[in-house]
Amino acid sequence: MNDKILQMMIKRSKRSWWQAKYSSGKVVSEWDTLTTKLLLPMGESRTSRWEEVPKDDMTNLRLLCPNGQIGELEAPEGHRFFQLKSGRRNALSQASQQAHIIGVVADLNGNCVCRAWDYRLQQLLEFTDNIYAMKYCQIGMLSLEVQGLRV
Numbered sequence: 001m002n003d004k005i006l007q008m009m010i011k012r013s014k015r016s017w018w019q020a021k022y023s024s025g026k027v028v029s030e031w032d033t034l035t036t037k038l039l040l041p042m043g044e045s046r047t048s049r050w051e052e053v054p055k056d057d058m059t060n061l062r063l064l065c066p067n068g069q070i071g072e073l074e075a076p077e078g079h080r081f082f083q084l085k086s087g088r089r090n091a092l093s094q095a096s097q098q099a100h101i102i103g104v105v106a107d108l109n110g111n112c113v114c115r116a117w118d119y120r121l122q123q124l125l126e127f128t129d130n131i132y133a134m135k136y137c138q139i140g141m142l143s144l145e146v147q148g149l150r151v
Contacts, residue, residue: 010064010065010066011066011068014066015066015097015100015117016117017031018050018062018064018083020062021058021059021060021062022057022058022059023057023059028053033052033053050084050148051146053148054078055079055148055150057078058075058078058080058081059074059075059076059077061073061081063102065117066117066122069123071102071115071116071126072115073102075105079148079150080149080150081102082103082104082105082112082131082142083102084101084147085099086098086099086139098119098120099119100116100119101136103131105131105149109130110130110131111130112128112129114127114128131147
């Protein structure tokens with residue numbers, strides 16, 4: 001798909017999307033894993049299937065943001081990347097998304113380098129954290145099994 005068309009679709013969706021690259025050159029985008037039939041970066045989709053995405057040989061993870069920014073992380077082997085979305089519920093049980101986060105584990109202590117699309121600020125943030133006690137958005141410990149992490 002043409003990059004300009006893809007960028008326009010991401011902008012119109014008003015949300016961020018992850019994209020993984022493998023050592024073979026293969027690219028898997030979040031919209032390829034949607035549980036809906038329309039596999040394009042458009043609109044609100046209920047669920048993508050990060051936990052089913054192969055982690056072996058994954059070398060890059062990107063966060064494609066609606067303002068055109070791209071956050072990218074690299075690692076020499078698979079099972080080091082994670083991605084998640086952080087949200088809140090108000091008193092009326094209405095959900096709102098705070099951030100979409102991608103990260104790569106840097107060491108055995110769980111330290112990680114992250115990129116996040118902050119929905120309130122409408123910008124891409126870069127920070128370091130720890131998968132055993134994430135301070136960003138007060139997430140706490142990540143589920144290593146769900147994320148497919150091997151530390």
